[in-house]
Amino acid sequence: MYLDEAPVLSVKNLVVRYGAGCGLCRDRTSQSMEKNRCMACGAVWAVNDISLDVYPGEVLGIVGESGSGKTTLMRALYFDFIPTSGSAVLRDYKNGEKSIWEASSAEQRMLKNSVMGMVYQNPVMGLRMDYSAASNIAEKIIAAGSRNAAKMTERAAELLAAVEIMTSRMSEAPRNFSGGMQQRVQISKALANNPALLLLDEVTTGLDLSVQAKVLDLIRKIKAKYGISILLVSHDLAVIRMLADRTIVMLDGKIVESGLTDQILEDPQDVYTQQLVHSLI
Amino acid sequence: MMNRNYNFAFLDEGSKREIRRAALKAVAIPGYQVSFGSRELPIGRGWGTGGIQLTLSLIGPEDVLKVIDQGSDESVNAVNIKKFIGLCTDVETTTKTSEATVIQTRHRIPEVPLTNRQILIFQVPIPEPLRIVEAREEVTKKMHAEKDYAPIWLQLYESLVKYNKVTIASEYPCMVSGRYMMNPSPIPKFDNPKLHRAECLYLFGAGREKKIYAIPPYTEVISLAFDDIPFEKENFKGKKCRLCGSENTYLDEMFDQHGDRFYQCSDTSYCQEVRDYVSG
Numbered sequence: 001m002y003l004d005e006a007p008v009l010s011v012k013n014l015v016v017r018y019g020a021g022c023g024l025c026r027d028r029t030s031q032s033m034e035k036n037r038c039m040a041c042g043a044v045w046a047v048n049d050i051s052l053d054v055y056p057g058e059v060l061g062i063v064g065e066s067g068s069g070k071t072t073l074m075r076a077l078y079f080d081f082i083p084t085s086g087s088a089v090l091r092d093y094k095n096g097e098k099s100i101w102e103a104s105s106a107e108q109r110m111l112k113n114s115v116m117g118m119v120y121q122n123p124v125m126g127l128r129m130d131y132s133a134a135s136n137i138a139e140k141i142i143a144a145g146s147r148n149a150a151k152m153t154e155r156a157a158e159l160l161a162a163v164e165i166m167t168s169r170m171s172e173a174p175r176n177f178s179g180g181m182q183q184r185v186q187i188s189k190a191l192a193n194n195p196a197l198l199l200l201d202e203v204t205t206g207l208d209l210s211v212q213a214k215v216l217d218l219i220r221k222i223k224a225k226y227g228i229s230i231l232l233v234s235h236d237l238a239v240i241r242m243l244a245d246r247t248i249v250m251l252d253g254k255i256v257e258s259g260l261t262d263q264i265l266e267d268p269q270d271v272y273t274q275q276l277v278h279s280l281i
Numbered sequence: 282m283m284n285r286n287y288n289f290a291f292l293d294e295g296s297k298r299e300i301r302r303a304a305l306k307a308v309a310i311p312g313y314q315v316s317f318g319s320r321e322l323p324i325g326r327g328w329g330t331g332g333i334q335l336t337l338s339l340i341g342p343e344d345v346l347k348v349i350d351q352g353s354d355e356s357v358n359a360v361n362i363k364k365f366i367g368l369c370t371d372v373e374t375t376t377k378t379s380e381a382t383v384i385q386t387r388h389r390i391p392e393v394p395l396t397n398r399q400i401l402i403f404q405v406p407i408p409e410p411l412r413i414v415e416a417r418e419e420v421t422k423k424m425h426a427e428k429d430y431a432p433i434w435l436q437l438y439e440s441l442v443k444y445n446k447v448t449i450a451s452e453y454p455c456m457v458s459g460r461y462m463m464n465p466s467p468i469p470k471f472d473n474p475k476l477h478r479a480e481c482l483y484l485f486g487a488g489r490e491k492k493i494y495a496i497p498p499y500t501e502v503i504s505l506a507f508d509d510i511p512f513e514k515e516n517f518k519g520k521k522c523r524l525c526g527s528e529n530t531y532l533d534e535m536f537d538q539h540g541d542r543f544y545q546c547s548d549t550s551y552c553q554e555v556r557d558y559v560s561g
Contacts, residue, residue: 106427135439142438143431149441149507171442 006091007053008197008229009077014050014086016072016253019043036069036252046072047083048253054197059223059230061244061261063237063276069253070233071121074201076101077231078118079108090115092196113143117190121202123182126189129175133160133185136174140192159188163218180211187218191226198222198230204239216242237277241265249273283371290337291369296320300338300493304484307495312457313425314408319491329362329387330488332404336366336385339400339484345373347381352389352531352547359387376550388451390472392530392551395481397498403466405487408494410454410464430462437505447506450515455504457496465502471514471531476502522546525555 025038025045032040036048047069054060062070076083079100087099092115093107100111112118117140120126127136137156146152157167163184165177174182183203190198200219204212220243223230234240240247240261247264249257249272257270268274283289290297296318303317322330340346348363350356354376362385363374375381378393387404395401411421414432424430433454440448453470457463465476466485476483476496483496496502506512521528523543530551532544546552 105423106429109427109429131435131439132442134442135435138438138442139431139435142434147434147508149438150509152438153442 005056006096007055008058008091009052009054009088009231010096011050011052011073011077011088012086014047014073014076014088015045015084016047016069016076016081017043017045017084021045036067036254045253047076050086050250050253050255052248052255052258054229054231056229057223057227058246059232059244061240061247062231062233062250063235063240063247064250065235065276067252068250070235070250071201072253073250074118074199074231074233078116078199079112090197109143113140114193115195116197116199117192117195118199119183119186119190119201119203121205123174123179123186126186127174127182130173132171132173133165133177133188134170136185137189137192140189144193155192156188159191160185162191162222163188164214178211180207180215183207183215184218187215187222191222191228194226194228196229198228200230200232202233202235204234204236212239219243237265249276284368287369289342289370290340290366291322292320292334292337297338300334303493304335304338304495307484307493308482308497310461311496311500312461312463312494314492314494316491317493319488322488324362324365326489327406329358329385329404331486331490331493332385332387332402332488333362333366333486334488335402335484335486335493336383337369339402340366340370340372340383342370342372344382345375345380346370347375347378347384347550348386349384349389349391349548349550350387352391352533353549355549377554378548378550388467388469389531389547390468390475392546392548393554394475395479397480397482399481401481401483403468403483403485405464405466405485405492406489407452408464408466408485408487408490408492410452410462425461428460433462433505437507441507441510447510447513453504453512455502457502458500459503462505463494463496463502469515469531470504470512473502473504473512474514478502517544520544522552525552525559527552527555 019042021043022041024032024040025043032038036045064070082101089096090100093111134156137159138152141152156170160167160170165184174185204215232243244261247261248255251272257273265277268277300317303315307315320334324330348359350359367374378391383400385402409421411424415421437447451467451469452464453473454462455465455473478499480498482498485494504512517532520532523545527546531547533547535543535545
């Protein structure tokens with residue numbers, strides 16, 4: 001990773017609020033908040049004033065308990081919804097001068113298909129289960145403008161081989177695949193157009209240990225081979241320890257601690273991080 | 282004999298004017314689906330009311346009308362529409378393609394090339410080419426606006442992956458003037474090339490869906506095809522019409538009472554013309 005280079009992704013003061021909010025909860029110091037929920041109006045501040053940078057070739061881990069805002073952050077970055085406030089700039093979009101959430105929907109599609117790749121925790125969200133594995137990969141390539149079927153098939157075969165799925169199964173629909181295979185098809189799809197940034201949301205959750213190991217090993221290989229920047233969300237510290245260069249710890253929509261992964265895991269400073277680390281060791 | 286209890290061509294003049302305005306807008310933006318206020322007719326929606334409304338709005342006393350259904354002049358749909366329009370206009374009707382000035386069709390383009398004094402009006406059940414990939418109208422409108430046609434290309438690619446060929450036989454999507462993707466109504470893809478740079482005006486009316494769209498004369502209409510896999514229409518190689526012997530027309534596959542297969546021209550008037558010509 002190259003911390004002295006311009007970040008691939010830079011997020012500033014991101015807020016995602018579910019519900020309209022009220023005068024009490026908009027005042028961030030208000031006593032009306034219980035964890036990230038406003039007791040007065042019921043609004044949930046799923047992501048509350050988060051800033052982060054992802055550098056070239058870096059794996060940035062995001063760890064935290066369920067409901068801490070990890071997935072919401074990832075889905076906002078992948079345009080599944082537009083956040084309440086904040087900005088995010090990509091080095092490969094308008095030279096980092098315009099927030100991705102100000103992009104037109106055509107530009108957003110371009111960013112989703114060519115600059116970013118996303119692997120959802122639930123493969124149903126990231127794959128077309130009724131289309132073949134090859135078509136799932138081709139979808140990204142078509143969206144990026146290619147109209148050459150032979151090249152699409154060649155690329156799909158190459159990517160499926162890279163994630164250790166037999167090319168003889170590329171015409172099968174992912175609904176016939178195991179959970180681990182579906183995750184690997186998602187990873188292939190995310191890599192289809194050589195994205196600069198890969199968003200991995202709990203990619204190993206729900207998989208058995210041997211499949212988890214395969215997927216993690218695959219991500220490590222992808223990082224080594226393609227040098228892609230990766231934003232990796234997990235609630236599993238073992239995954240973070242294995243893959244992440246730097247780590248952010250989230251709690252109730254806020255960042256409570258960040259730093260080098262070894263430093264976070266070996267010498268946690270925040271009380272919550274200490275609990276998290278000790279609960280797992 | 283015309284029924285004088287109704288206005289000429291059944292619809293009131295205001296309605297006809299509105300439909301003509303929609304048609305003009307459709308001609309101005311080839312392939313774009315123009316919304317219009319579909320009128321009530323003494324025929325159920327989905328039975329060709331879009332095409333009938335266009336025909337009624339455009340037809341004049343001097344016109345010669347031909348109506349075909351799947352290529353046939355004698356089918357129930359064609360005969361009844363012809364009878365209805367005849368009752369409220371008294372225009373001359375014909376089965377000969379070359380004699381007609383207005384041709385209303387369901388699911389075929391005649392074999393005889395059309396000229397620039399003719400209008401071909403299609404009855405369209407589902408005008409939206411993106412409907413098979415997206416059910417929401419608000420989304421398909423946005424997709425057209427942004428020229429986001431990737432899902433249709435994905436459909437074609439999926440077909441290649443599964444069957445090694447594009448298996449869409451009718452309603453084969455095409456790009457009009459390089460801008461809008463269009464559903465050419467359920468004509469067989471055999472007829473798609475006839476849309477490209479044609480001399481006549483093509484108008485498409487969908488009464489139930491309340492949409493009109495058009496292909497003006499000499500417009501570029503390209504059926505979707507990948508760079509390395511060209512568009513292919515149906516191939517009737519080695520087959521010919523049992524009645525007229527034509528080998529270059531769209532053939533219907535049929536079976537006789539013994540279960541034997543035979544082929545016959547889908548365009549019945551063309552078939553008859555060939556037979557008349559041969560018999561002198």
